[in-house]
Amino acid sequence: EDQVTQSPEALRLQEGESSSLNCSYTVSGLRGLFWYRQDPGKGPEFLFTLYSAGEEKEKERLKATLTKKESFLHITAPKPEDSATYLCAVRTRSGYNKLIFGAGTRLAVHP
Amino acid sequence: GAVVSQHPSRVICKSGTSVKIECRSLDFQATTMFWYRQFPKQSLMLMATSNEGSKATYEQGVEKDKFLINHASLTLSTLTVTSAHPEDSSFYICSARDSGLSYEQYFGPGTRLTVT
Numbered sequence: 109e110d111q112v113t114q115s116p117e118a119l120r121l122q123e124g125e126s127s128s129l130n131c132s133y134t135v136s137g138l139r140g141l142f143w144y145r146q147d148p149g150k151g152p153e154f155l156f157t158l159y160s161a162g163e164e165k166e167k168e169r170l171k172a173t174l175t176k177k178e179s180f181l182h183i184t185a186p187k188p189e190d191s192a193t194y195l196c197a198v199r200t201r202s203g204y205n206k207l208i209f210g211a212g213t214r215l216a217v218h219p
Numbered sequence: 220g221a222v223v224s225q226h227p228s229r230v231i232c233k234s235g236t237s238v239k240i241e242c243r244s245l246d247f248q249a250t251t252m253f254w255y256r257q258f259p260k261q262s263l264m265l266m267a268t269s270n271e272g273s274k275a276t277y278e279q280g281v282e283k284d285k286f287l288i289n290h291a292s293l294t295l296s297t298l299t300v301t302s303a304h305p306e307d308s309s310f311y312i313c314s315a316r317d318s319g320l321s322y323e324q325y326f327g328p329g330t331r332l333t334v335t
Binding site for chain 2: 140142150157
């Protein structure tokens with residue numbers, strides 16, 4: 109069964125304290141891994157898509173990387189406005205256009 | 220680009236009534252739209268996949284007669300919760316895939332449904 113696991117469940121950082129969020133997956137043929145940011149009471153906002161191991165993408169303080177088993181979302185020198193829930197999702201060979209979401213990591217960045 | 224809207228953002232209805240939620244892709248065409256449900260502090264659960272001009276595909280355990288989905292155009296899909304009950308109260312979110320691009324899904328802002 110296709111599965112996506114995110115860790116940690118929650119993370120508290122001081123402003124400027126860099127860290128990484130993990131998304132591990134067990135799927136039958138990865139056809140894309142997606143990172144989203146979700147603020148409370150709002151829909152997810154698209155961040156990145158990664159398709160193959162070794163691929164990396166960056167946007168401001170965020171950098172996403174992908175291996176054959178997991179993806180990391182690195183946050184460099186975070187600011188309070190980076191506080192949100194970060195969701196990881198995968199598209200699989202057997203799932204057609206569907207995305208399977210992990211439970212998310214709730215990030216809180218304190219000044 | 221890739222903006223998806225939902226209407227209404229919040230709705231309160233009485234038990235037994237029906238509620239319609241609209242999802243629109245504003246600046247792109249979407250042959251496929253998705254409907255999700257999200258409970259507090261939980262992740263998104265896919266309810267159904269909606270394809271323009273054809274019947275929706277429902278996930279296991281989702282009652283298709285209760286959650287009616289219509290995708291009549293390339294920019295509009297609707298979800299109707301029929302005979303709503305308090306247990307249907309939830310945050311409903313739609314997403315759309317740009318027909319001309321890759322497989323990213325762009326999400327609407329969500330609709331908070333409360334059934335009293």
